[in-house]
Amino acid sequence: MVRAPWGPQAGKGRTVVVTGASGGVGRAAARAFAARGDRVALLARGREGLAAAADDVQRAGGEALVVSVDMADAQAVEDAAQKVADAFGRIDVWVNNAFAGVFAPFTDITPDEFRRVTEVTYLGYVFGTRAALRHMLPRNRGTIVQVGSALAYRGVPLQSAYCGAKHAIQGFNESLRCELLHSGSRVRTTMVQLPAVNTPQFEWVLNRMPGRARPVAPVYQPEVAARAIVHAAGHGRRREYWVGGSTAATLVANAVAPAFLDRYLARSGFDAQQEASAAGGNGGPGNLWSPADGPHGHDFGAHGRFDGEAMDGDPQEWVSRNRGRVGAGLLAAAGVGAAVTAGLRRRGHG
Template sequence: MQLKPIDQQVVIIVGASSGIGRETALRFAQQGAKVVVSARSESGLQSLIEEIHQSGGEATAITADVSHFEQVQAIADKTIATYGRMDTWVHASAATVFSLFDQMTPKEFKRVIDVSLMGQVYGAMAALPHLKQEGRGALIHVSSMEGRRALPFQSAYSAAKHGMEGFLESLRVELAHEKWPISVTSIKPAVINTPFYDKGRTKLGVKPTGIPPYYQPGLVADAILYTAEHPTRDFIVGDVGRILDVAQRLSPGLVDSLLLLAGFPLQKTEQLKSEDAPNNLYEPVPEHDKVTGEFDHLVVPSLTDWFDRHPVAKNSLIAGSVIGVAALAWLATPLFQDTRV
């Protein structure tokens, strides 16, 4: 399966007014892609379009709420009407409520599922017919490490991300069975420094936070741009995400114990915040239409992401390590030989 170079692509980014989506749209435009951006926030999209145009990029915006299929379909329709095709669909929109499960209402839980799971499903439904008509392309869905390991205070969001992983696995096999050269990627970020924690509804009494460390949104954008050119099944963003993935596979009970100790206190700041404070569960919050959040002081670099984007170097390192271990074992053999006469 071969995907087009980015500078030859028409790319849709859904959930583009802030955070990962906004940074990703800027990166695609900088590399020469024609970009269609969508979100609920008209002001966020307008400022994004202006920023792209000022840097010489080409972009079109359409306001949409992803919980309504007709509005998601309109994103695809406008893309085809404007550019005649689409090559990559990136879906990054999400909403959440930080709360103990028994303090959430059915309406709140359903809204998180409608945006964070069904919105992703609607995106794939709208994009697939056009990608099939083009004969190739990429579906890139921004999931979360919570699709691998759920966290307390985030039952609805974790359920949505687990559901997304099941949906993508099924879709990926169906497309392979029908021999469609369409790449289906799940991007699984660890904790990212976006306005996500500023915009989410909270019932914790305080402003929520991710369990540190944080990574910058640009790291996720790097992964998305890489998978837009290189078919990839899963891409975990952040060293801690990879550690969590291994720990969950080896011992879910151990991760339970760690979260009992750290998962509750480390998701709360000391900043008071009521559940009635502005949040993006049902309406956009324009003041947070920006790329980064307020946790720069907790951001760390990630080393393993670079290797995943450079598989030749990664394989060379692995091969070199194996050879090194084998050489050490060979050199050490005489030390352990039986010297008895």
């Protein structure tokens, strides 16, 4: 446990739980919450990554609590949530983000591997949500953020277990959201659909392909995702946020022409997700059965190896966070246009 000077009942900031906080998007989100002055509970398996994430949180101005937990273990997740509540007094925001993956054709993934990906990436969200609700519902407040992906709507080749889990999270979250609305609860749940992000994920997946795993361009920095997650945590009434123009384009195209995308991804999806010059798989330790930093003593951080191409922002990011302003602006523009048109017509008739 790593703690900063002030106590659990202090009024500064919220209490935020981030799962998968040792690296990638979770690590960037933890820093972003800390920069607001929030108390951040860091849940993951990796010891080196968790210790470094706690240092990040404290340097950013937050208070850190480290809890080592396997999100596939329901009781362990419940115990972790209780530790957070005992230390900080409450849980205001819970961010589900932990994942595991196998990068291979479906027929090359063993039943145990597929089950493990599902247990971490899908059931980990279910167990995390259940633990969060146990603490939020009695207080009748709180926000649960499910970190999703464009792959929650659009499956791609070589990631059948991961895509299946993300689709499952989507359905689970929609069902839960309806139940909370039905009961009149002030507890909110929302989902943030991400694009390809420059994280260590592509070093961690178990890779059975000849090339090194990589995200499909365009690639965004994890701080882009972190900003969206922090915004969603404060605006939980919104059911969903799309991050990145590529996410918006993918989801719209899949809604309009899914069969076309099937054929397109069948042709391009294998090569687009591999670096042809890097033979022999990813060469990394993988995180399917144990934390990637476990025996290696290495902190992977938030960024992957794609800093040279990753983007720091995107117009869609701003549009997603400011949908109300955009809608009001469009209505205002339409009103001005209608007034101008009416004026021209009157002059024409004068």
